[in-house]
Amino acid sequence: MPEFDLPPALPGRPGLDSKALANGKPHLVNVFASWCVPCRVEAPQLGELAKAGVPIEGISVRDTTENLHAFLEENGDPFQRIGADDDGKVQLALGSSGVPETYVVDGRGRIVYQHIGEIRPEHLGLLLEKLKEAGE
């Protein structure tokens, strides 16, 4: 992961920095936005992953607090932390061309897998496998 430190996107929820990802445990980092339609499609799958105990961190790209709040209200909220990438710099540093994209990050904060596009139900097995590998 490139080094970054994003401010909170929502009041009362911590923002996201790269150090928080290197805490010894694998994470999923989801790059998303309220204006992104496929992000709605993948919301149930993220919810399922969160229910299975996967720590999911969010990076919200070029968004507003109100829109983000409404989006999470409507589609569910699987995120532990959400960093606001309003200038899109972290998105570029990650090499992400669009939203949504999801990264499997190992306990040392290294990206081990990049999933481009929405997570559909058939991708869950692969992501869980990558997370397991990242935890070994």
Next chain:
Amino acid sequence: MKQLLVLASLLLTAPAFAQEEQSTAPYAYRQLGDPAQETKAQDLMESLRCLQCQGQSIADSDAPIAGSMRSLVRERIAKGEDPEAIRAWLIERYGDYVSYAPQLTTLTWPLFAVPAVLMLIAFLLLRRRFTRKPSEDGQ
């Protein structure tokens, strides 16, 4: 009346979804103060592909991600970074695809070599045609 109708129709439309915000990066829509640096940045921006509107350079595109990319380019140029280093940084993340300036690599060298080879073949063929031996001409 017509104007009223237009106005009424405008009032009836509302965006269905939240809109993507423009980048808040400082140099998405602002030029650098130093004209020499801005020219350098402009040259680079014209040869970088917008990741969203893929037929446009980031200098041309109004997509928000292009704004983020322009600011990245300008901020790094302002810090004195070499344009080619910035291009390399982007290629490292997005592949050769992000650059409109083709790089000479193990994969792309035929693109550069083939025209040269064809020119050489054409030259050899033409030379043969225009320099027939006198004995052949005499037949």
